[in-house]
Structures are given as structure tokens and as C-alpha cells.
Amino acid sequence: xxxxxxxxxxxxxxxxxxxxxxxxxxxxxxxxxxxxxxxxxxxxxxxxxxxxxxxxxxxxxxxxxxxxxxxxxxxxxxxxxxxxxxxxxxxxxxxxxxxxxxxxxxxxxxxxxxxxxxxxxxxxxxxxxxxxxxxxxxxxxxxxxxxxxxxxxxxxxxxxxxxxxxxxxxxxxxxxxxxxxxxxxxxxxxxxxxxxxxxxxxxxxxxxxxxxxxxxxxxxxxxxxxxxxxxxxxxxxxxxxxxxxxxxxxxxxxxxxxxxxxxxxxxxxxxxxxxxxxxxxxxxxxxxxxxxxxxxxxxxxxxxxxxxxxxxxxxxxxxxxxxxxxxxxxxxxxxxxxxxxxxxxxxxxx
Amino acid sequence: xxxxxxxxxxxxxxxxxxxxxxxxxxxxxxxxxxxxxxxxxxxxxxxxxxxxxxxxxxxxxxxxxxxxxxxxxxxxxxxxxxxxxxxxxxxxxxxxxxxxxxxxxxxxxxxxxxxxxxxxxxxxxxxxxxxxxxxxxxxxxxxxxxxxxxxxxxxxxxxxxxxxxxxxxxxxxxxxxxxxxxxxxxxxxxxxxxxxxxxxxxxxxxxxxxxxxxxxxxxxxxxxxxxxxxxxxxxxxxxxxxxxxxxxxxxx
Numbered sequence: 001x002x003x004x005x006x007x008x009x010x011x012x013x014x015x016x017x018x019x020x021x022x023x024x025x026x027x028x029x030x031x032x033x034x035x036x037x038x039x040x041x042x043x044x045x046x047x048x049x050x051x052x053x054x055x056x057x058x059x060x061x062x063x064x065x066x067x068x069x070x071x072x073x074x075x076x077x078x079x080x081x082x083x084x085x086x087x088x089x090x091x092x093x094x095x096x097x098x099x100x101x102x103x104x105x106x107x108x109x110x111x112x113x114x115x116x117x118x119x120x121x122x123x124x125x126x127x128x129x130x131x132x133x134x135x136x137x138x139x140x141x142x143x144x145x146x147x148x149x150x151x152x153x154x155x156x157x158x159x160x161x162x163x164x165x166x167x168x169x170x171x172x173x174x175x176x177x178x179x180x181x182x183x184x185x186x187x188x189x190x191x192x193x194x195x196x197x198x199x200x201x202x203x204x205x206x207x208x209x210x211x212x213x214x215x216x217x218x219x220x221x222x223x224x225x226x227x228x229x230x231x232x233x234x235x236x237x238x239x240x241x242x243x244x245x246x247x248x249x250x251x252x253x254x255x256x257x258x259x260x261x262x263x264x265x266x267x268x269x270x271x272x273x274x275x276x277x278x279x280x281x282x283x284x285x286x287x288x289x290x291x292x293x294x295x296x297x298x299x300x301x302x303x304x305x306x307x308x309x310x311x312x313x314x315x316x317x318x319x320x321x322x323x324x325x326x327x328x329x330x331x332x333x334x335x336x337x338x339x340x341x342x343x344x345x346x347x348x349x350x
Numbered sequence: 351x352x353x354x355x356x357x358x359x360x361x362x363x364x365x366x367x368x369x370x371x372x373x374x375x376x377x378x379x380x381x382x383x384x385x386x387x388x389x390x391x392x393x394x395x396x397x398x399x400x401x402x403x404x405x406x407x408x409x410x411x412x413x414x415x416x417x418x419x420x421x422x423x424x425x426x427x428x429x430x431x432x433x434x435x436x437x438x439x440x441x442x443x444x445x446x447x448x449x450x451x452x453x454x455x456x457x458x459x460x461x462x463x464x465x466x467x468x469x470x471x472x473x474x475x476x477x478x479x480x481x482x483x484x485x486x487x488x489x490x491x492x493x494x495x496x497x498x499x500x501x502x503x504x505x506x507x508x509x510x511x512x513x514x515x516x517x518x519x520x521x522x523x524x525x526x527x528x529x530x531x532x533x534x535x536x537x538x539x540x541x542x543x544x545x546x547x548x549x550x551x552x553x554x555x556x557x558x559x560x561x562x563x564x565x566x567x568x569x570x571x572x573x574x575x576x577x578x579x580x581x582x583x584x585x586x587x588x589x590x591x592x593x594x595x596x597x598x599x600x601x602x
Contacts, residue, residue, distance in 0.1 A: 055488070062489035062491065066489070066492040070526055070528075072526035339486045
């Protein structure tokens with residue numbers, strides 16, 4: 001399906017919502033509207049080209065405006081739709097975030113976690129998918145420890161599949177909420193320098209962010225010990241560095257990644273203390289950022305390891321705001337994927 | 351399908367509220383692209399062209415000129431004051447053109463009443479009843495005045511009142527935002543063909559239309575000029591097209 005943004009509309013410029021009296025500039029005869037191509041499933045940040053990614057972020061900004069200061073924190077938009085949260089891996093904020101987002105759009109939410117389901121009796125992903133199919137799920141939000149599981153799932157169910165983190169592959173809605181948060185603080189992302197630090201090897205957040213942020217025009221620098229960089233990182237649309245201090249000087253934002261001990265079997269670095277000293281974010285390093293620079297972390301944090309509590313709770317930290325923005329961005333994704341099935345109803349969709 | 355399609359001479363001034371401004375301008379056969387200057391509902395939000403490409407013969411009739419629109423807004427502002435006196439009035443425009451009309455109305459109201467008038471915008475896209483039938487629509491800005499709408503006289507402002515479904519959606523949206531004392535509706539043009547029991551409190555101009563007609567409201571803030579035009583397809587050989595257009599149901 002395709003959507004053309006109204007040419008007079010500035011889709012999410014990342015600015016704070018305009019006050020009631022601020023007129024939007026109308027420019028008759030402006031450039032043709034960019035064509036938005038929302039994919040059927042959201043499996044990878046690479047599925048979103050620039051106009052589409054900006055459309056998602058713009059939609060999120062509008063939803064945030066519509067939800068501001070309301071008495072009833074609910075929209076009737078997805079009434080009668082069913083969203084299944086299919087979580088094969090532990091998660092707090094992502095699962096709750098999707099659940100809140102779906103409920104605020106009035107969808108029915110079914111939470112399905114591997115613990116306590118037939119998966120623990122040995123049911124395969126395919127059989128689980130058929131069960132969901134029979135129950136008529138309109139969207140399946142899938143988290144799985146194997147990279148590519150949501151992709152497999154999308155071939156087996158009719159509903160829209162949203163990747164909520166698959167193995168060490170991707171986590172596209174996390175990248176969208178990070179981009180949304182960055183745009184709220186920095187305005188546009190064109191030419192902005194974003195430093196991503198830590199366990200790049202195991203991080204699906206890093207992969208999705210590199211793809212999305214570079215699509216949006218930002219310059220991404222990856223900083224990690226050589227053992228925590230994946231093979232082929234040279235082909236990513238990002239620069240690679242081993243020197244955190246030098247990379248941080250004048251950067252617009254730094255994104256700290258969790259050291260994923262549960263995915264580590266060997267010795268990736270000698271001691272936690274040494275990792276922390278070389279790649280942890282403390283107040284001194286934070287102050288190397290540009291004056292407007294902000295600190296992000298996708299959570300959950302290992303306080304004292306990759307980030308000190310003073311920085312995590314400090315004034316430049318937007319970590320709590322990221323969680324709130326996650327709900328807004330996921331509402332936008334659910335709205336754009338689930339409202340309108342014109343292509344299925346009449347075959348008119350382009 | 352047989353359709354009542356009145357000839358040009360049937361477009362008469364049926365406005366009972368207006369000051370009897372006669373029709374201005376003469377009808378012309380125009381080859382201009384019909385998508386120009388339409389309401390957002392009619393614009394190609396889904397990426398498909400509004401009409402098949404190529405010039406489509408249409409009879410364009412100017413209904414309101416720039417000065418007519420200014421006078422109409424002045425009159426509605428007076429009517430709002432007359433009806434609501436000193437009560438706390440909040441004007442909420444429905445995007446896109448309703449927002450600019452609401453701002454203009456608020457300016458006039460503030461001048462006539464000599465007090466500031468709260469104005470905002472209310473996007474109703476997420477409350478539409480045809481979301482499942484259409485590709486996702488782009489959302490527009492919602493901004494309510496800081497004081498909120500509780501116990502206020504809320505006047506919804508839109509450019510064209512047609513099916514009434516937009517207004518139904520706006521009433522639903524209002525209910526989630528607060529509890530106004532009174533909700534009223536002001537429109538620049540009422541073109542008839544209601545599908546819901548909804549009526550405007552303040553009407554700039556009543557325009558009798560056929561289903562296949564298009565009312566094009568242009569405002570300087572968006573379109574660079576102020577005008578209201580009635581676009582009527584040339585009847586011969588265009589019947590099929592207009593019935594298609596009915597099916598799509600541009601609405602207000």
C-alpha cells in the first residue's frame with residue numbers, strides 16, 4: 001500500500017508540538033509528495049525507505065499530540081482487531097509497550113509467552129503459527145531467540161508480523177523509537193553524529209539503528225572492543241572505532257548498549273572492570289559530547305558496567321523518555337499496518 | 351443510473367441564512383485538473399490519482415469570492431457572539447482547511463468581542479468509520495488550547511458539510527478530550543446529502559449539489575487564494591465517472 005503525504009504537511013519535523021496558535025506554512029505548488037511504501041510486515045529497519053520511515057515518525061508525532069492532555073487515553077481506531085504478543089524470549093518493556101500501544105488503539109491483545117504454553121511441551125513454531133492463524137490474529141508481535149524467526153512466521157500467517165527482536169538480528173521498533181527520541185531533541189537527523197557503544201556483536205538494537213539512522217541521514221559511529229564487533233561490520237553504513245573518548249568529542253548523541261552476558265559463552269573481554277574503564281560511560285566522557293548531546297540506552301541497563309548511575313539518571317539522559325516514546329511509536333506502527341485493508345477488500349491498492 | 355443533474359440555471363442561491371449574495375462569475379468549461387484545491391479527503395492520500403489523468407471537462411462556477419468569504423466569516427463571528435454572549439468559547443478547526451477557517455473566525459471574534467478567543471485544531475482521522483476500507487491516512491495536527499475544553503462552548507469549524515461523518519467523528523473525539531458544556535458546528539459551505547442526523551449551527555452558504563459535484567474550497571493559507579467553486583462534470587459521457595466518484599464517497 002502506498003500513501004502520499006500531503007505536500008503542505010511537514011511530516012514530523014521533530015519539533016515540539018506546535019502551540020494552538022502557530023500556523024503551519026502552506027506553500028502552494030511545492031515539490032511533489034514523496035511516496036510512502038509501508039511494508040506488509042515490519043521485519044527489518046531496512047524495510048523502511050526514507051519517506052516511509054519519516055511517515056512513521058510523523059504519524060507518531062501526531063498520535064502523541066492527539067493523546068496529550070486527554071481525559072480518555074484511548075483511541076477507537078483498531079476496535080475489533082486482535083494483536084497477539086508472541087514472546088519466546090523474556091522481555092519487560094517491549095512486551096508491555098506493545099500491549100499498551102495496542103490497547104490504547106482499542107485492539108484486543110492476547111499475550112502468549114513460551115513459558116506456560118504448549119511451546120514448553122515441544123510445539124514447533126509452525127504449529128504455533130497455525131494456532132494463531134486459526135484464531136484470526138490481525139497482527140503478530142514476535143520476539144524469538146533465533147534470528148529470522150519472524151521472517152519465517154510471516155510466511156505462515158495471514159496477519160501482519162512485527163519483529164520485536166529476533167536473536168542477534170534486528171529490533172526495528174526499537175530503532176524507530178530511538179530515532180523518534182533523537183528527532184525530538186536534535187530536530188532533523190541529517191548530518192548528526194550518533195555514537196553507538198558496546199556489544200555490537202550480539203545487539204539487534206545496533207543493527208536496526210545503524211540501518212534506520214543512516215537511512216534518515218545520520219552519521220553513525222560504532223565503538224566496541226574488536227571482539228564484540230561482528231564479521232563484515234566494514235560493509236555496514238557506519239564508521240567503526242575502538243577509541244571511545246575520541247569518538248565522543250562533539251557528538252550529538254551516544255547510545256550505550258547492554259553487554260549481553262546471556263549470549264556470551266567465551267571470553268570477549270578480560271574483566272568487567274577493564275571493559276567498564278575502556279567502554280563505559282561516566283560523567284567525564286558524557287561531557288565530551290556536544291553541549292546539546294544526549295544519552296540513550298535501550299534498556300535493561302547494567303548500572304556500573306556500561307553506564308554509571310550518575311549518567312543514567314543525569315540531566316542529559318533520555319532513557320525514561322525512550323520508554324514513553326516506545327508506546328507512541330508502536331501505536332503508529334500498528335495504525336499504519338492494521339488500519340485499511342483496501343488491497344485485500346477490493347484489489348485497488350497499489 | 352439516472353441522476354438528477356440540474357443544469358447551470360438550477361444553481362440558485364438557496365441560502366436562508368446568508369445575506370443573499372448572488373452568484374458571482376460565469377460558468378466555464380475548464381480543463382484544469384480536478385484534484386486542485388480539494389479538501390484533504392479528496393486528495394490522493396493513498397497515492398492513487400483522484401481522477402484518471404488528462405483534462406476532464408467540468409463546469410466551474412464560483413460560489414464565493416475572496417470578499418464574500420471575508421464577509422461570511424464576519425457574519426458567522428457575529429452570530430457566534432450573539433448566541434453565546436460572554437460564555438467561554440473555544441474554536442476547534444477540523445484539518446486541513448477548517449483549522450485556517452477557525453483561526454480567521456477567532457481573529458474576527460477577538461476583534462468584535464475585544465477579548466482573546468481560544469482556538470485549536472482537532473484531527474479526526476483516528477475516529478473515522480471507514481479506516482478499514484481505506485489505506486491508512488496521513489494524520490494531521492491536533493492541538494487543544496491550554497485551558498482545555500471542559501465546560502466551554504466548543505464550536506467545531508469545517509469548510510464543507512457533506513455526509514456528516516467527519517462531524518460524527520469529531521464529536522466522538524471531543525468526548526475523549528473532555529466534557530464541553532455545549533458543542534456547536536460552523537461550516538463555510540453546506541452542500542447537503544447528509545448520511546447522519548447532523549445539522550450545522552452556523553452556515554456560510556447552502557449550496558444545492560448533485561452527488562457527482564465537487565465543492566472546492568480554497569484558502570490563501572494553503573492554496574494561495576480564497577474562493578469556493580462548484581465543479582460540475584459536463585453531463586455527456588461523464589455519467590460513469592461521476593457514479594464512480596459517488597462510490598468513493600468524498601465526505602465532510
